[in-house]
Amino acid sequence: xxxxxxxxxxTAIRFGAGRISEIADACAAAGIKKPLLITDRxxxxxxxxxxxxxxxxxxxxGRAIFADVDPxxxxxxxxxxxxxxxxxxxxxxxxxxxxxxxxxxxxxxxxAGQTRPLWDFEDIGDWWTRADADAIAPIVAVPTxxxxxxxxxxASVITNSVTAEKKIIFHPKFLPSVVICDPELTVxxxxxxxxxxxxxxxxxxxxxxxxxxxxxxxxxxxxxxxxLVKEYLPRAYADGTDIEARANMMSAAAMGAxxxxxxxxxxxxxxxxxxxxxxxxxxxxxAVCMPTVLQFNKPAIADRxxxxxxxxxxxxxFDGFCSYVDDLNASLGIPKTLGGLGVxxxxxxxxxxxxxxxxxxxxxxxxxxxxxxxxxxxxxx
Numbered sequence: 267x268x269x270x271x272x273x274x275x276x277t278a279i280r281f282g283a284g285r286i287s288e289i290a291d292a293c294a295a296a297g298i299k300k301p302l303l304i305t306d307r308x309x310x311x312x313x314x315x316x317x318x319x320x321x322x323x324x325x326x327x328g329r330a331i332f333a334d335v336d337p338x339x340x341x342x343x344x345x346x347x348x349x350x351x352x353x354x355x356x357x358x359x360x361x362x363x364x365x366x367x368x369x370x371x372x373x374x375x376x377x378a379g380q381t382r383p384l385w386d387f388e389d390i391g392d393w394w395t396r397a398d399a400d401a402i403a404p405i406v407a408v409p410t411x412x413x414x415x416x417x418x419x420x421a422s423v424i425t426n427s428v429t430a431e432k433k434i435i436f437h438p439k440f441l442p443s444v445v446i447c448d449p450e451l452t453v454x455x456x457x458x459x460x461x462x463x464x465x466x467x468x469x470x471x472x473x474x475x476x477x478x479x480x481x482x483x484x485x486x487x488x489x490x491x492x493x494l495v496k497e498y499l500p501r502a503y504a505d506g507t508d509i510e511a512r513a514n515m516m517s518a519a520a521m522g523a524x525x526x527x528x529x530x531x532x533x534x535x536x537x538x539x540x541x542x543x544x545x546x547x548x549x550x551x552x553a554v555c556m557p558t559v560l561q562f563n564k565p566a567i568a569d570r571x572x573x574x575x576x577x578x579x580x581x582x583x584f585d586g587f588c589s590y591v592d593d594l595n596a597s598l599g600i601p602k603t604l605g606g607l608g609v610x611x612x613x614x615x616x617x618x619x620x621x622x623x624x625x626x627x628x629x630x631x632x633x634x635x636x637x638x639x640x641x642x643x644x645x646x647x
């Protein structure tokens with residue numbers, strides 16, 4: 267079955283196999299005449315990237331790429347990207363790749379025209395109003411994984427390399443003008459990336475659904491996003507060439523990132539400092555944390571997750587949902603503890619302090635304290 271659509275929510279999305287062929291037209295729609303394609307090192311020389319550069323060059327838009335992007339991008343990557351953007355005389359960004367390439371690409375488009383230090387724009391209060399909105403370059407986003415949903419996000423997660431803390435830089439104009447969701451670009455993802463990114467999308471949906479904040483639209487999106495992951499992630503994992511499964515996982519990723527406007531929680535509050543300090547894969551770290559966080563939040567979410575389980579066709583209410591998550595993780599090769607990710611003898615107090623200042627903490631259904639967060643973390647190491 268071929269899945270093709272044009273959506274205007276949450277931004278203009280061109281969805282369907284083969285639609286990377288529209289990259290030049292997408293740039294034109296965004297008002298970009300000289301784009302800088304920003305991606306990560308691993309994608310820089312891959313065929314999907316070369317093809318995209320070929321399409322841009324053939325349309326007279328130049329052939330410029332910046333790929334000095336770490337798996338957890340930091341302010342050094344941002345400074346180098348801004349330098350390339352300015353020196354190349356670019357007027358927009360094609361953010362291309364997984365979460366790291368997308369986040370860094372969006373940040374460069376935002377930051378290239380600013381004069382204040384980067385951390386002045388952290389997602390705290392109304393700090394985003396400090397930015398010169400007119401100086402933000404347009405963005406076309408092209409995801410090549412199905413997990414973070416950064417292509418429809420209004421922020422970038424950037425690691426402070428000095429303090430080893432993940433920071434969220436926010437501005438409404440981080441939201442790309444045009445997104446191309448082409449599931450053919452995800453076919454080459456290895457199994458462990460398919461699993462980790464897919465479970466990242468699932469974590470976004472689960473945490474948004476559990477968040478106590480009021481946002482009925484996000485609530486509905488989160489629920490259907492969970493269903494798509496349940497139905498299609500095992501298929502995408504089993505057969506990477508299953509385009510229908512790949513397409514539905516791209517939808518689930520975008521839905522998760524749209525839904526978490528409602529809030530995230532302890533899964534991400536823990537995952538962010540763990541990833542910043544120990545350089546673990548974000549989505550896989552979320553997956554390791556999820557079963558324990560569900561139990562931690564049980565007093566506040568048992569009834570709500572029983573409703574979700576019913577919708578998802580999972581028997582046994584809250585406990586049945588938790589059993590399903592355990593089984594899903596196991597089937598996708600996810601370790602049960604952080605030790606399985608190579609995190610040995612972690613600095614518990616440092617992770618806990620990082621978790622408690624993370625913006626995700628405010629969306630957790632159970633209030634996180636130093637005591638209960640430490641107890642929670644000790645069950646995961």
